[in-house]
Amino acid sequence: MSLRVKFFEINLETRGENSIIDITQKVEEKIEASGTKNGLVNIFVPGSTGAVTTIEYEPGLLKDLPAALERIAPSNIYYAHEETWHDGNGKSHVKASIIGPSLTIPIKDGKLILGTWQQVVFLELDVRPRKRSLIVTILGD
């Protein structure tokens, strides 16, 4: 069978800074809807204050990961970004650029390949609630 590309969107309303949203099931639903058996799925965040990665989705790490990001981009320091926009989210941009807006995962036999304790997550790094439309690109047969 020849490979095809299909696009889907995952729409989210976030609660603002450090809300970490488990999108695993939504990605799996898109794969099923696409009818794809084998290939790759890419999840992409259009926007510069959100990121996508994987994590074991349990309450402790939902505190520990933001705490680590605070060490990289503390809340209480000056950001030159403030000169341009005065919107208080310089730290959000910095964290998003370091984690990155793109994640690619294999699809095998119609299933997302993940570890037992591994979930796909969107990280809202902006300082206020946001509406987000993630792009799910499925490339496979």
Next chain:
Amino acid sequence: MSLRVKFFEINLETRGENSIIDITQKVEEKIEASGTKNGLVNIFVPGSTGAVTTIEYEPGLLKDLPAALERIAPSNIYYAHEETWHDGNGKSHVKASIIGPSLTIPIKDGKLILGTWQQVVFLELDVRPRKRSLIVTILGD
């Protein structure tokens, strides 16, 4: 020629925390086995305490990279993850989420495209030795 997707596994036994394993040759062997001339290879870590990236594989950086990750997720602080599992690897999860579980590299003329001093590495971030099965997905012609 039309594009196809092929899967391979790279099986590793790690020595535990901060073991960094050069998997470049194993990835190249999978590309050769696949017969792929041009496309992309994705290396994915199923699991939430390992990560994949590239580095110049020389003994100094094998110390310097873990030292930098220790600044992001120190060993001697409290992790809320401990409340859930008591397994002492909160820091491992945090580091893995920041570096990420997925890496995509071009294949051209049957060869992995890399810089002269650049190797593909698996980072064992967990605190104990682990068996790992990385998924190598090759999409090309």
Next chain:
Amino acid sequence: MSLRVKFFEINLETRGENSIIDITQKVEEKIEASGTKNGLVNIFVPGSTGAVTTIEYEPGLLKDLPAALERIAPSNIYYAHEETWHDGNGKSHVKASIIGPSLTIPIKDGKLILGTWQQVVFLELDVRPRKRSLIVTILGD
């Protein structure tokens, strides 16, 4: 239409440490040259002291991101990498491995999908000016 893979190069001359170069338009030009309507584009950095990510390309963040990376890999500490090469760029390697050499973005209707304030950037993390050839791989129809 069946999917195809096409390669392009983006050649850059960097000004050295912490020069952040907006490559969005160059990536868009390659997509247009490829004639690809729908698929994925991967940008890959051959080399272990550069990285690729997205950011809102405005002067403030071009200072804030390097400042955050300096917290992860400070300039004024010892790097074991120095024992091997004595080239003063241990911090550059560490930053590059953490951010990563690879970025994959969807192409839809012939256009790169990005947020309004989101640009694709190459990060020169090495301590001296460098010539860079990034590999742009386009996989689509």
